[in-house]
Amino acid sequence: MKTIAPMILLSLLLLNYGCGAIKVSPVEAGGTQDVVMVEDKDLGQVYLAPDFNFKGFDIILVLDTSTSAVLEKKEIDPDELAIYLKHSLMKKLNEVGVFTKVTDDRSVLSPQKDVSAKVLVLESSFAEVDPGSRALRWLAGLYGAGRTKVQLESEIRDPQTKQLYFKSSNRRIGMMGSFGGNSKDFVLESLDEISSSHSTFIKRISSGGKVGTE
Amino acid sequence: MLKIFAAIVFLGLLSGCASAVPISTPLLSREYPEGLVGEKKVLLTGFQTQAGKCFREEIEVYLRESKGFAVLTSPEPLDDRQLEKVIEGQKVNFVLSGDVDRYEAGSNAKDRNLTVGYFTAFIITAPIAFFYAASTDWKGYALASAKMSVVDTKTDETIWSLKDSTSINEQGNELVSDDKIKKALLPIACKNLVTKMLNNFMRSYATNKRKND
Numbered sequence: 001m002k003t004i005a006p007m008i009l010l011s012l013l014l015l016n017y018g019c020g021a022i023k024v025s026p027v028e029a030g031g032t033q034d035v036v037m038v039e040d041k042d043l044g045q046v047y048l049a050p051d052f053n054f055k056g057f058d059i060i061l062v063l064d065t066s067t068s069a070v071l072e073k074k075e076i077d078p079d080e081l082a083i084y085l086k087h088s089l090m091k092k093l094n095e096v097g098v099f100t101k102v103t104d105d106r107s108v109l110s111p112q113k114d115v116s117a118k119v120l121v122l123e124s125s126f127a128e129v130d131p132g133s134r135a136l137r138w139l140a141g142l143y144g145a146g147r148t149k150v151q152l153e154s155e156i157r158d159p160q161t162k163q164l165y166f167k168s169s170n171r172r173i174g175m176m177g178s179f180g181g182n183s184k185d186f187v188l189e190s191l192d193e194i195s196s197s198h199s200t201f202i203k204r205i206s207s208g209g210k211v212g213t214e
Numbered sequence: 215m216l217k218i219f220a221a222i223v224f225l226g227l228l229s230g231c232a233s234a235v236p237i238s239t240p241l242l243s244r245e246y247p248e249g250l251v252g253e254k255k256v257l258l259t260g261f262q263t264q265a266g267k268c269f270r271e272e273i274e275v276y277l278r279e280s281k282g283f284a285v286l287t288s289p290e291p292l293d294d295r296q297l298e299k300v301i302e303g304q305k306v307n308f309v310l311s312g313d314v315d316r317y318e319a320g321s322n323a324k325d326r327n328l329t330v331g332y333f334t335a336f337i338i339t340a341p342i343a344f345f346y347a348a349s350t351d352w353k354g355y356a357l358a359s360a361k362m363s364v365v366d367t368k369t370d371e372t373i374w375s376l377k378d379s380t381s382i383n384e385q386g387n388e389l390v391s392d393d394k395i396k397k398a399l400l401p402i403a404c405k406n407l408v409t410k411m412l413n414n415f416m417r418s419y420a421t422n423k424r425k426n427d
């Protein structure tokens with residue numbers, strides 16, 4: 001029994017260590033001179049317009065995620081991920097309750113609709129989706145081999161003026177799971193975590209929080 | 215001690231795999247506009263693939279329960295001549311057509327069950343299987359996307375068209391099979407997408423009706 005206990009512990013560590021998606025710094029976050037992006041504890045790199053806090057807006061329209069920068073690979077269909085992400089974002093944004101309505105129905109922008117309702121538009125695009133290699137993760141995942149990578153760029157704008165209120169660059173990697181961990185599961189988990197971090201950030205800022213790592 | 219662990223995990227695998235998949239995603243509610251009177255006849259075409267079967271059935275149920283539409287369906291796809299014949303013969307008001315673009319589900323259950331099974335196979339590693347099963351959840355998803363359009367037979371104009379999608383996620387700690395998760399989640403995605411799309415049609419229909427009245 002004495003030798004079994006450490007073995008079990010070690011195996012559990014190996015099985016569960018690094019499971020799930022890990023937040024890392026985004027690669028080439030697209031800031032400019034006017035749009036200065038800073039590190040944030042929920043999202044990777046963030047720009048938030050001065051004095052903007054998501055308050056006073058009733059509706060957020062979540063548009064389809066652009067997949068133009070991502071090539072289809074075995075196990076990964078970018079269009080499938082785009083549908084998954086859009087609905088995951090909508091679900092998480094609904095849960096935090098900052099907006100009266102979270103929708104993907106573009107008719108909220110129609111001039112016939114209630115003009116007093118203030119709308120924000122959330123647009124996103126995949127900068128990278130890489131399923132990595134399960135075999136490599138199993139063999140040397142601890143050292144970074146075969147990791148899955150997902151990077152999402154997102155923006156929130158005013159639909160009329162096109163003014164940029166928010167921009168973020170969010171990156172997640174999947175390193176280890178049981179027998180290397182399934183690539184698609186890692187990618188979907190990354191998308192769930194990216195959605196959660198968006199909603200947590202929006203909730204935090206609308207409750208008076210500040211952008212930053214503290 | 216180890217034998218007990220192994221027995222617990224083995225029984226868990228057996229009983230878990232036999233249980234139903236608990237679903238927390240609610241079905242969307244149908245939003246029928248007020249004052250839908252006088253049954254309009256709708257001919258439902260398209261959705262002829264295997265994936266389309268659920269959609270066809272759901273559309274029929276949705277429209278029938280609206281009390282404003284009677285639904286005609288054809289078991290076989292109709293060519294233009296047959297379609298015209300049905301429209302004239304049955305005095306059809308609208309033709310609703312469409313197709314399923316995507317209808318799929320996935321889960322991590324295969325991996326999870328394989329890992330649990332692997333460690334259960336050896337008595338010495340059975341506790342790992344037990345802890346692994348207890349500390350990791352199964353996660354499943356289903357997504358669907360479809361397009362639909364409605365043509366007014368009187369004017370031969372498309373009065374409404376929409377391409378839309380939905381996706382649902384579930385997770386739990388039971389030991390259930392990947393197949394069971396997919397079978398449980400897919401119909402929810404189908405029902406919710408049909409309801410979402412036809413609610414949009416009903417809003418559009420009610421708005422146009424008010425304008426024309």
